Amino acid sequence: MTETTRAPSMEVGPPTADAPWPVATLAGKIRGWIERLGTAWVEGEITQWGVSGGNVYGKLKDLNEDATVSFTIWSSVKARIPADLKQGDRVIAAIKPNFWVKGGSLTMQVFDMRHVGLGDLLERLERLRQQLTAEGLFAPERKKRLPFLPHTIGLVTGKDSDAEKDVLRNAQLRWPQVRFRTVYAAVQGDRTVAEVTAAIRKLDADPEVEVIIVARGGGDFQNLLGFSDEVLVRAAAAAATPIVSAIGHEADRPLLDDVADLRASTPTDAAKRVVPDVAEELARVQQARARIGMRVTHMIAAEIDRIGHLRTRPSLASSSWIVDSRAEELTRFVARGAELIERSVDREARRVAELRGQLRALSPQGTLDRGYAIVQLATGHVVTSPDEMPPGTDLRLTVSGGAVAATAGAPIPSPAGHTESAATKTALS
Known part of the structure; x- marks a missing residue:
């Protein structure tokens, strides 16, 4: 193994600016840390599935979060997993993280993969x-x-x-x-x-x-x-x-x-x-129009019949009978009214004549017209007793034709034993 591929000793001290780690040392440490994770079962959805050289290279996405990992299925493992696995399937997989030191990439090596149970x-x-x-x-x-x-x-x-x-x-x-x-x-x-x-x-x-x-x-x-x-x-x-x-x-x-x-x-x-559907809607419109037309026609026919019935009624068939019957009744009322008014006028005229006669009979002028006179003092006081006019008193005598001045004289005995003034007697004679 060359220096660049040999796994570095885990006893290397911490890196500093004066003593930095070689890249191989860092890569080796990362690989060691990742290998400690071991194999884990995970669940996700296959979003990429490609076969090359008998091996499968794909991606597995979390079902709820935005997280994706790449995986590799070697041909030996591919022969043991279901053959109908494909992109879009939800699966559970036994994977082991694998850090490739030479390429500096992290992949998940799949050892087993199954469909998620439909029941789950x-x-x-x-x-x-x-x-x-x-x-x-x-x-x-x-x-x-x-x-x-x-x-x-x-x-x-x-x-x-x-x-x-x-x-x-x-x-x-x-x-x-x-x-x-x-x-x-x-x-x-x-x-x-x-x-x-x-x-x-x-x-x-x-x-x-x-x-x-x-x-x-x-x-x-x-x-x-x-x-x-x-x-x-x-x-x-x-x-x-x-x-x-x-x-x-x-x-x-x-x-x-x-x-x-x-x-x-x-x-x-x-x-x-x-x-x-435009055809169905047009048909519905036509049906609605037909129903409306039928209803309007029925309403018009019903109104025509109703008007015909109204026109056959006596009040509309011949309106002159109303005027004629009311004219005769009105004529009777007018004649009766005229008769009643005439009677009432005659009765009241007689009553007025009677009252006029009574008034004239009781009026002072009527008394004067019958030859009587009214004797008044100079003050206008009407004399009713000889004692009120001693001899020599100036008097005013009013008769039917006018008034004259007089002077009271000595009392004159009357046939009934009463006395009367000589002046009055003279004036009346």
Whole structure:
């Protein structure tokens, strides 16, 4: 062994600027430390699988974290492991770290590799399903309603995939004016979660996109595990835009089917359920117009019949009878009113005449007209007794034709034994 390849003594002192280690010494120490780790069982997803010279060179990625290691499977070990191992499989492997001193690289030498048990994967998936269900991510009330006629549809699918062709062809056959905004992403392998999640977020941030379709043309259970990843499922649940899951797998539903606002059995089914058929919609419009026309015709006919019934009523058929009957009644009322008024006027006229006669009979002028006179003192006081006018008193005598002055004289005896003034007697004679 040469100086550069010989394993350095572990008793070399610590390196300093004056006494640095040779590179071989450092490499040897690293190799010694790594070899102490021994063999360990690890779990991950095969993201790279290449065969060269009978040996396998690949990469193994952590299922949850962003961590990857390279591994090597020598041909002797390859003959003992399952022959159907390939990229995208989830496996457990017995590996031993190996540091190559000459190349300065670290690889993991595989001594055994197996598929992860399906039961383990299903158990993990079920635990995640229960957790997300408890959080309410699968609740029906949180699912958003799809627009009736989306003008722009977001599509997340593999580039040049059959799923893309099925969605576009069926959607355009149903409604030629529909527009798609497609974001390509890996739908299988270790890049699935990151790229599909980024595509959903990108389309959700686009204000013109009204619904998002995530389409894939089916596949086996392990190839669809990316669509049950917690990161991807939570990104779909957080999207404000309605999401349609069209993974196309019936037996084992990915969690994306449960969190999506609508689950389609296939990409073709997704196109049919998101985009209405123009022919069917036109037929519905024609049916609606026909129903409306029938209802309007029925309403008009009913109103015509009702107006006909109204016109046959006596009040509308011949309106003159109302005037004639009311005219006769009015004539009777007028004649009766005139008669009553005439009677009332005559009665009141007689009453007035009677009152006038009574008034005239009782008035002072009527008394004067019958030859009586009114005797007043100069003060205007009416004399009712001879004692009020001693002889020589100036008097005023009012008769029917006027008034004269007089002077009281001596009292004159009356036939009844009363006396009266001579002046009064003279004036009256």
